[in-house]
Amino acid sequence: MIELQDATKRVGNVIHIKPTNLTLQTGHFNVLLGATGSGKTSLIKMMAGLDPIALGKVLMDGQDVTRLNTQKRKISLVHQFFVNYPHMTVFDNIASPLRVAGMAQSEVEGRVEEAADLLQLRPMLHRRPHELSGGQQQRTALARAIAKESRAVFLDEPLANLDYKLREELREQLPDLFAGRGAVVVYATSEPEEALLLGGQTALMEDGRVTQFGPTADIYRNPENIAAARVFSDPPIxxxxxxxxxxxxxxxxxxxxxxxxxxxxxxxxxxxxxxxxxxxxxxxxxxxxxxxxxxxxxxxxxxxxxxxxxxxxxxxxxxxxxxxxxxxxxxxxxxxxxxxxxxxxxxxx
The missing domain is CATH 2.40.50.140 (Nucleic acid-binding proteins)
Structure with a gap:
């Protein structure tokens, strides 16, 4: 579980994230839905420890991690860009965080192969990123997040740069890929349809604040305010x-x-x-x-x-x-x- 308690982000005198109270549970998808510039990525960076918090706290499973660095939070982050090490094979890309953690080689191999099988990457394990399609590169990044067995997995618009067919395929697979792994999964998107397809819980974001949070289908049917109604509609309401x-x-x-x-x-x-x-x-x-x-x-x-x-x-x-x-x-x-x-x-x- 991740809990934000009055978490606030400032850049100079500008407030990027207004005081936010939010509890994100394990066991289902937690979606951050909002237009570009609404604060989704900033909120993820605060939870991941990549950006400092001006005020408030971040708790993970009840532990205050506000001042802990990213490595000590044991998290994974998958961006919309294909972030893989170009000089490494697919196997080594997936294995990299496990080796940094000092894991035994036999366990590294087992985790990498399990993740590769889930993401249909076993035939590509000895290739390098430049030999992969965009979809395969993003599958590699997702496999790395799965193999790491993190406490929290942050997916920041991970399908945005894929073509339509690949987006559809991966979108359908994502909830099953992370089901039962004991991680808090947070998925940022600007597409209301994507939030509905993923289900779970959704936090609607606008201008650096959460306007409504709850079961995705309930929010769609019953927006509490006009801001929530506007965010959760494409074409515009x-x-x-x-x-x-x-x-x-x-x-x-x-x-x-x-x-x-x-x-x-x-x-x-x-x-x-x-x-x-x-x-x-x-x-x-x-x-x-x-x-x-x-x-x-x-x-x-x-x-x-x-x-x-x-x-x-x-x-x-x-x-x-x-x-x-x-x-x-x-x-x-x-x-x-x-x-x-x-x-x-x-x-x-």
Missing amino acids: NVGHITVSGTQAHLAGGGKWTVTDIADGEYTVAVRPHRVTPLRTTDADVELTGRVIVTELSGSDSSAHFQHGEDAWVSLATGVHPYRVGEDHVFYMNPAHCRYFGQDGQRVA
Whole structure:
């Protein structure tokens, strides 16, 4: 277990990580999800001992490691870049931390071969990194982390530089590779879809702070605040201003529907793009008219970015749809999938 207690990072007078309290457990994936610059890598470096902490503590299995160097924390770190020793074979790359630790050669060989088998690297053990593909180089780095049997494994966007097919393959394998190894696994990503596929627990990050933490699927369904809703959506979540009067919600730019248990006042409404479609799906759908700005076709899905009042919205729908850029188009939103936030950004319904 890794526990952060008011952990804070400063660079000069600038606070990079605001006081953070977070407990990361063994036994499942712990995902840090946020846009580039949100603080994911900084938080990992603090936990790994690569960056100093200005205030607060880092505990590993109850032990205060705040002032311990990286080597004494017994951790592994896998970057998005392929970090391997170019003059060493794959075998020696995987074995390097074990030899530094003074492990017997017979145990080194056993651990290296086990990790190589897990990552399908046994035929490459005598090759050097320049003889490997990008995917094989990253598998070597992952095998080194597995063979080391660390207390904590930090994966900082490890699949970002791989092609799509390799990303899909490794993403599916990662939870199983580290299952049952007794390590805290922390995985940083900027892709909401990746967090959902990995499951486990997710900490949403924005501007150097954790905005929400909990089971990944629960956070996706029930963001506690508008910041969390924005982080956990790709394409961007649709956000609009509404006025509630009685049981009626009136959306700026046009559109109204019935609401319950929400007091009269001004609110922000948020709805994910796949809940805004070019075709009516239920009798309760609210009609929205907007001018199409950009259209995209990705596989079997079509997206349309459109202007609704003063807000830019996105529709994501299955199939090919005849949008025309610069023309008005009617879209339909099901209010059952709306989330409502107060003036302070906290969720009210």
